[in-house]
Amino acid sequence: xxxxxxxxxxxxxxxxxxxxxxxxxxxxxxxxxxxxxxxxxxxxxxxxxxxxxxxxxxxxxxxxxxxxxxxxxxxxxxxxxxxxxxxxxxxxxxxxxxxxxxxxxxxxxxxxxxxxxxxxxxxxxxxxxxxxxxxxxxxxxxxxxxxxxxxxxxxxxxxxxxxxxxxxxxxxxxxxxxxxxxxxxxxxxxxxxxxxxxxxxxxxxxxxxxxxxxxxxxxxxxxxxxxxxxxxxxxxxxxxxxxxxxxxxxxxxxxxxxxxxxxxxxxxxxxxxxxxxxxxxxxxxxxxxxxxxxxxxxxx
Amino acid sequence: xxxxxxxxxxxxxxxxxxxxxxxxxxxxxxxxxxxxxxxxxxxxxxxxxxxxxxxxxxxxxxxxxxxxxxxxxxxxxxxxxxxxxxxxxxxxxxxxxxxxxxxxxxxxxxxxxxxxxxxxxxxxxxxxxxxxxxxxxxxxxxxxxxxxxxxxxxxxxxxxxxxxxxxxxxxxxxxxxxxxxxxxxxxxxxxxxxxxxxxxxxxxxxxxxxxxxxxxxxxxxxxxxxxxxxxxxxxxxxxxxxxxxxxxxxxxxxxxxxxxxxxxxxxxxxxxxxxxxxxxxxxxxxxxxxxxxxxxxxxx
Numbered sequence: 001x002x003x004x005x006x007x008x009x010x011x012x013x014x015x016x017x018x019x020x021x022x023x024x025x026x027x028x029x030x031x032x033x034x035x036x037x038x039x040x041x042x043x044x045x046x047x048x049x050x051x052x053x054x055x056x057x058x059x060x061x062x063x064x065x066x067x068x069x070x071x072x073x074x075x076x077x078x079x080x081x082x083x084x085x086x087x088x089x090x091x092x093x094x095x096x097x098x099x100x101x102x103x104x105x106x107x108x109x110x111x112x113x114x115x116x117x118x119x120x121x122x123x124x125x126x127x128x129x130x131x132x133x134x135x136x137x138x139x140x141x142x143x144x145x146x147x148x149x150x151x152x153x154x155x156x157x158x159x160x161x162x163x164x165x166x167x168x169x170x171x172x173x174x175x176x177x178x179x180x181x182x183x184x185x186x187x188x189x190x191x192x193x194x195x196x197x198x199x200x201x202x203x204x205x206x207x208x209x210x211x212x213x214x215x216x217x218x219x220x221x222x223x224x225x226x227x228x229x230x231x232x233x234x235x236x237x238x239x240x241x242x243x244x245x246x247x248x249x250x251x252x253x254x255x256x257x258x259x260x261x262x263x264x265x266x267x268x269x270x271x272x273x274x275x276x277x278x279x280x281x282x283x284x285x286x287x288x289x290x291x292x293x294x295x296x297x298x299x300x
Numbered sequence: 301x302x303x304x305x306x307x308x309x310x311x312x313x314x315x316x317x318x319x320x321x322x323x324x325x326x327x328x329x330x331x332x333x334x335x336x337x338x339x340x341x342x343x344x345x346x347x348x349x350x351x352x353x354x355x356x357x358x359x360x361x362x363x364x365x366x367x368x369x370x371x372x373x374x375x376x377x378x379x380x381x382x383x384x385x386x387x388x389x390x391x392x393x394x395x396x397x398x399x400x401x402x403x404x405x406x407x408x409x410x411x412x413x414x415x416x417x418x419x420x421x422x423x424x425x426x427x428x429x430x431x432x433x434x435x436x437x438x439x440x441x442x443x444x445x446x447x448x449x450x451x452x453x454x455x456x457x458x459x460x461x462x463x464x465x466x467x468x469x470x471x472x473x474x475x476x477x478x479x480x481x482x483x484x485x486x487x488x489x490x491x492x493x494x495x496x497x498x499x500x501x502x503x504x505x506x507x508x509x510x511x512x513x514x515x516x517x518x519x520x521x522x523x524x525x526x527x528x529x530x531x532x533x534x535x536x537x538x539x540x541x542x543x544x545x546x547x548x549x550x551x552x553x554x555x556x557x558x559x560x561x562x563x564x565x566x567x568x569x570x571x572x573x574x575x576x577x578x579x580x581x582x583x584x585x586x587x588x589x590x591x592x593x594x595x596x597x598x599x600x
Binding site for chain 2: 030032045109
């Protein structure tokens with residue numbers, strides 16, 4: 001929305017160092033390392049009823065996803081933590097250790113603070129990874145490239161919907177609470193893609209950002225979006241379901257462009273569109289143009 | 301307090317990487333860089349009525365102070381920012397740019413998030429600096445060392461008191477709102493000190509931490525504490541005033557130990573005590589022992 005864009009524009013205006021990449025990226029390249037900082041706010045980015053170990057997993061996963069999009073291998077994290085109920089805190093700490101161990105990340109520092117009574121928790125993580133031989137950004141998509149996405153889209157959004165409605169949909173709820181960042185795929189793809197980012201706010205809004213930074217037009221065939229069996233069972237497979245999957249956010253899949261076929265990956269990958277000269281995003285379904293929806297994704 | 305210590309202990313138990321230094325330090329040493337992450341919460345670490353540009357200054361200053369204690373030269377920052385009233389946000393952005401320019405720090409990334417209605421802002425900053433030839437920690441104080449502190453103590457605590465009481469005390473209020481981190485002194489001192497940290501939570505609590513990590517006893521002469529003229533004018537100069545200065549926190553001065561005389565510094569430096577074999581902290585005033593107060597400092 002306007003206020004956030006204005007604030008980021010105000011910061012960007014003077015963030016002219018090459019490492020900052022104009023603050024148009026999810027991560028900075030600094031001294032051979034890729035560094036990212038993402039926050040989760042209770043009631044905004046996760047539900048108060050989400051298990052603390054899952055919140056810890058998600059805090060790490062969203063940062064890992066930023067590094068994956070840069071083809072960087074994660075190594076160290078700093079935690080910014082708002083204390084709350086001690087039992088919740090301890091379960092968060094246990095969950096965080098398990099998640100760090102799972103992904104081979106070392107906790108090297110951070111800060112813990114108290115907040116005022118009843119205030120939502122605000123969690124931050126800075127994640128540092130070794131840059132690979134090539135660090136892709138959002139700027140390189142070229143006319144003629146295909147647009148690809150890893151795994152499936154829309155599961156996390158449906159998981160949130162299920163939680164809010166009190167519906168038991170385990171696979172979707174796990175996708176919402178414990179997203180799987182595409183770390184290995186990101187490292188494998190980085191040398192080959194023309195542009196890459198992760199889909200955190202929703203396919204449409206993120207595709208528009210990719211198109212804008214690259215100075216190209218992106219066309220997406222909604223029919224081609226990879227939906228999971230669980231998502232189809234929950235929400236069907238019509239245009240409305242596909243538009244929801246394309247705007248829900250919280251997917252943490254990789255969105256990338258390249259002219260050749262992608263290298264072998266440890267996850268499914270699907271061509272969902274193409275790049276052409278021009279600007280903006282166009283959508284099609286069943287061979288016909290589809291207007292962009294008013295709500296393109298999670299705009300914070 | 302207990303809950304925070306338990307949480308940090310739970311994190312520390314498995315933070316065994318050398319970079320983490322057992323999480324007993326304010327900053328991590330990683331790949332030739334010193335990295336710190338500090339948070340400020342509205343209503344806890346600053347007043348809602350503090351000017352946004354001052355809050356931006358303080359967020360940078362508290363992180364710079366951590367780097368100063370490591371003798372590291374600051375270079376790049378990532379910002380974790382909770383959006384609120386747009387006018388406040390814009391003034392924060394302007395103030396942050398001015399502060400970054402003042403200290404020669406580049407903003408390279410971060411995250412901005414919305415929070416729930418009426419929640420206090422929670423601000424985080426990750427600051428990265430180049431490590432110097434030697435990175436001191438809290439572990440090296442040796443019997444026979446003197447304990448030194450830079451500049452004056454207690455001004456910020458009195459500034460907060462003045463703000464809360466509606467008393468006009470400009471020098472003290474500036475010390476609270478716009479602390480001056482001892483960046484240059486930290487770099488100059490790092491090769492020479494046996495141990496060093498910054499005084500963020502209060503001289504007594506921080507001295508106890510230094511003594512515990514070094515495995516020594518520290519004795520401090522409260523008479524020797526450097527108080528500013530503004531502090532003396534505001535709160536007098538008796539034992540109670542000195543005890544307040546030693547427990548108030550928010551000073552961001554450097555506390556360090558060394559056997560020799562400190563090198564020339566761009567700020568005053570005062571010997572306030574000594575290191576001996578043993579454990580814990582002892583206080584004296586006017587040549588007589590003084591019991592430790594119940595409240596040793598800002599324990600979050």
